[in-house]
Structures are given as C-alpha cells and as structure tokens.
Amino acid sequence: MDQILTMRVFARVVEAGTFTKAADSLALPKATVTKQIQHLEARLRVKLLNRTTRRVTVTADGAAYYERTARLLADLDELEASMGNAQTNPQGRLRVDVGSSLASLLIIPALSTFFDRYPDIQLDLGVSDRPVDLISDNVDCVIRGGELTDQSLVARRIGNLPMITVASPDYLRRFGMPTDPQALEQGHRMVNFFSPRTGRMMPNEFAKDGMELALDSSYRIAVNESNAYMAAALAGLGVSQMVTFMAVPHLADGTLVQILPDWAIPSIPIYVVYPPNRHLSAKVRSFVDWAADLFTKHPYLQ
Template identity: 50%
Template sequence: MNQLLAMRVFIRITDARSFAKAADSLNIPRSSVSKLLQDLEQHLGVKLVERSTRSFTITAAGEAYREQTLALLAQLDEMDTTAGEARVSPHGRLRVDVGSSLANLVIIPALPEFQARYPALELLLGVSDRPADLIGEGVDCVIRGGALPDSSLIARHLCSIDYVTCATPAYFSKYGIPRHPQELEEHHQTIRYFFPHTGKSLPLHFSQGAQKYEIKRAFSDERE
C-alpha cells in the first residue's frame, strides 16, 4: 500500500464526503479510492469512515486521524515547496576552484551576471592551476582543463575551448615566420600551458584538411 497516497485519498474523501467526487477530483478510478481507504483502515486497525447508500459519517478515530493527517501533509507540502525554491534560487556558500586562464577569460567577466541571477549565493572563487584537495580544503567544485587524471570523483565535461597560436611582429622579425608546423618544434621557441597534475605541457595541434600535426615539445635554444 502507498500509505501517503492513501492518506491523501482519505482527506479528499472526507473533504468531498463522497467517494465518487474524490475519485473524480484525483482522476483515479472509484474502485481505487475505495481500495486505498480500505487498505488504510486495515493498516491502522480502525474504521475511519462509516457510509451507506444514504449517509456518510467520519468516525471519532477518523476525525482524530484526519486532523493529524492534515498537519502532516501540510508539513510535507511545505518541505517540497522549500526544496523547490532552493533549486530555483540557490542560497548559501559555494567554494569553487578554477584554472587561471578560464577564470580570467570566462568566469570573472561573468560574475556580475551570476551575482544578479543568484543574489543569495555567496561564491568563494579560488584561482589556481595546482591540483586541489576538495575534502581537505573544503572545495565544492573544481574546474580544470585537459585530460582528467584517474580519479574517483564525479566529473562532467563543460565545454571545449580552442587555442590560438600567435607571435609578435618583433618575434617574426627576429626568428622569421614558420611555413610549416614542424618548424615550431625544430627552429622556434614556444610558450604553452603547463598542467601541474600531469607534469606535461599542452601540445600544439594544427590541421589542414585531412593532415594533422601535433607539436609536443618546445625548442629551448636561446638565440641572439
């Protein structure tokens, strides 16, 4: 027996003082209404309603149970409403740790809009690229880029970001303009993102049609 449903049916029956009207208002078969009340009475071991073809009476036990049931259902409805409001309008403190590039380019510029949308939420934003200890540091959420290391934590892919390889006119004047991606690895200096949790730098990817190139290491010669 679904006791919560049976309790709601009992309240609807006693409100309408009719099994038929209760069934119609709940949009369930009349036989189900009768069965639910019967199961509830059997579960409680008392008669809640006395009815005949001409009369409908709530017993003394039914009146007491109805009063307690109304209070309980009101409390449950209030709990549901409160939970729903929390989902629509979050509140409290949220600790987030995010990588520096994503923080500067995406997160921080969006903070005014975020605060306007969720005024009751206190956001603590940590900006770093080191591995974060979620439990030890009390961090609720970490946003990182790159391949996810082996972890028992729950992770979700948020987005993909494209990187642009660029250089200053002064660099081109000094070292020349590369004509093929392979020249970057052999004859040029590169500055790229470094992942602290893997100890590796971000490879440079280039493609032209079906051809794809990956540059994994930087040229380290200091040339004058």
C-alpha cells in the same frame, strides 16, 4: 541538533585529514572541533580517529561510522534542499575553483549576472591552474580543461577550448614567419606549458588533411600558469599555442599575430567537476547550470 553538528564535524575531519583544515572549512575554533570529536568517541565508546602531529587517519570503526554518517548527512541535505524555497532561491557559501585565465577573462566579468539571479549565494572563488583536492580542500566544484583523471568525481562537459598558434610581431621580425610546423624545429623557439600537477610538458600538436604532427621543438621558456604563458608570448619569447579566447583581444590590437592558420590544433574539453555527494545541492546546481549556459553562449568556447 548537537548530534547532527557532531556528525558534520566528524565527517569534515575525515575528509580534510586534519583538525585545523576541518575547523577552517567549518568556520569553527579548532578547540571546538577537538572537543566535538572527544565527546563523540566518549559517547560511542570507540576510537574513531588516530591522531598524529601532522594528520588524522580513520580507524576501522571510524570508517564504518563515517560511511553511514556521510549517507545520512547527504540525505538530510537533500531533504532540506527540496523543502521551502531552496530550489528557487539557493543560498549559502559556495566554494568554486577555476583556472587563472578562465577566471580573469570569462567567469569574473560575467559574475554580476550570477549574483543578480542568485543574490543569497556567497561565492569563494579559488583561482589557480594547480589542481585542488575537492574533498580535503572542501571545494564544491571546479572548472577545468583537459581529460578527466579521477573517475570517482562527477563531471559535466560544458564546452571545448579551441586553440590557436600565435607569436608577437617582435618575435616574427627577429625569426621570420614559419610556413609550416616543421619550420618551427629549424631556428624557431616555442613557449611551452607544463602540467602543474605532473610536470609533464604539453605537446605542440598540428593537424591538416589527415596529417597529424606532435613537435618536440626547442623551447626557450616553459611555464605552468596560463597568465604567465600569455605574458611570455607577448614578450616575444617564442611561438605559443593558446586557447582562442585568450588570444582574441591581442589579435585585435596587434600585439599577437596568428601563424599557421591552415593547421588545426586539437581543442581542449572543459568540465565542471564536483564530488558525488554534492550533486543534489541547490547552490552547486545553480552555479553549474549558470556556467554551462555561459560557456554555451560564448563564441570561442565551442
């Protein structure tokens, strides 16, 4: 058991890149993690890691040892998950990362059904529109919209995010109701969204009868977080293109008005993404299946 613990500690240090992050993710004191690595190197009589004040890098021997260790630990986890009642009663700590609006408007309101089904899972829910590093941050899975960029990860598409163009009544009183997308370039203002990862401004796109437009409209404000984006739209700062499920409550109470309804906006694909070495975990599978079912049944996510 001590040898297995040492292997897990070593693998976590390699994945996290620092002793501090590894210790935090394992809920162990940093001194314990350091001693485990020192004892491992002494037993193997090789140097596995190069330490600096900021980061840990892997030696050639360390890389070879990690490759074999990761496979062994994955096989062990698979074996344990297949035994007993792990498949029907998954348990343990699960770290999931979700975008802000999906978390507050969809995931969190429905979580009681997840805990009713899986009472022995402890959920750590990270909420942010900023991408995370699943490996170094020790995240089991994320739910994100948009096309995938990291092909090394495993992804399951669980729905689409339809889009809608809206503005506040106050904005429309001041600037008028646009009759077509081109009118947005003549005296109107947009609330834009830029990528938290790259800083790239997301385009304002429209399609109708085979015609596609991508407008480079003047914007008054651009944000990189979905709740702030909604706040800017409600404050009357400009015309916004947002996912339909965010807008529906505000359309119902009149604080937002749909504009240009005859012009479609490309929908955004939504995925559950997880590292390839965790695809057999019962607790990860239980959350992925629950989320997929939740999204499939939602009227504004298909």
